[in-house]
Amino acid sequence: MKRSFLNCLVILAMTVSFLSPVAASEEGLGADELASLLKSYESYQADFIQIVVNENGNKVQETRGTLKAKRPGLFYWETSAPLSQFIVSDGETVEVYDPDLEQVTIHNLDDRVQSTPALLLSGEVDNLEETYKVSGRKIGDNTREFTLEPRSPDSLFTSLRLTFFKGELQEMRMQDSLAQLSVLSFDRIRLNEPVEAGAFTLEYPEGVDIIRDGA
Numbered sequence: 001m002k003r004s005f006l007n008c009l010v011i012l013a014m015t016v017s018f019l020s021p022v023a024a025s026e027e028g029l030g031a032d033e034l035a036s037l038l039k040s041y042e043s044y045q046a047d048f049i050q051i052v053v054n055e056n057g058n059k060v061q062e063t064r065g066t067l068k069a070k071r072p073g074l075f076y077w078e079t080s081a082p083l084s085q086f087i088v089s090d091g092e093t094v095e096v097y098d099p100d101l102e103q104v105t106i107h108n109l110d111d112r113v114q115s116t117p118a119l120l121l122s123g124e125v126d127n128l129e130e131t132y133k134v135s136g137r138k139i140g141d142n143t144r145e146f147t148l149e150p151r152s153p154d155s156l157f158t159s160l161r162l163t164f165f166k167g168e169l170q171e172m173r174m175q176d177s178l179a180q181l182s183v184l185s186f187d188r189i190r191l192n193e194p195v196e197a198g199a200f201t202l203e204y205p206e207g208v209d210i211i212r213d214g215a
Contacts, residue, residue: 046187072123076089
């Protein structure tokens with residue numbers, strides 16, 4: 001099953017419905033605390049496992065891959081075969097390369113795309129409250145959870161939860177308007193380490209179809 005571009009971006013999230021009951025919140029957290037955590041990330045690199053679950057609770061897809069993000073606006077996403085796909089953002093456009101389709105799609109970073117969960121790791125986070133209703137809580141000494149509910153009815157998801165452990169983003173959970181759930185767990189996290197030159201440049205063979213917004 002080949003994902004569309006927008007579904008590929010919203011994979012960086014998971015649904016609130018999949019969270020197990022936890023201890024009561026120690027104190028309320030909000031957009032300022034979340035923005036402070038995210039702004040401390042000059043770069044973020046990790047491997048991931050993504051699981052997609054349908055409205056009946058059945059797993060319909062599992063993929064593995066790697067991501068790299070660097071402020072301001074740089075993002076790289078790669079999933080392994082059999083659902084191989086590459087997504088790169090330079091802060092102004094997003095390129096999506098599907099090797100199976102021999103196709104590259106180039107999207108402008110309009111307001112709708114900029115509000116996707118993927119770009120929280122590399123985009124602007126000072127005005128989170130303008131885009132999301134943010135609530136959060138502490139769980140024990142080391143875990144922080146934040147729930148984001150988009151204010152726009154045109155958002156790509158209805159609820160997003162981010163889980164941090166000792167300041168590192170470990171997990172993201174999302175539910176979309178079709179009741180599909182996307183689950184992303186991070187491993188081998190490298191926070192604020194140097195990112196190699198050229199990491200945010202997408203290379204693809206000559207002869208692939210290139211499709212641009214509005215074309």
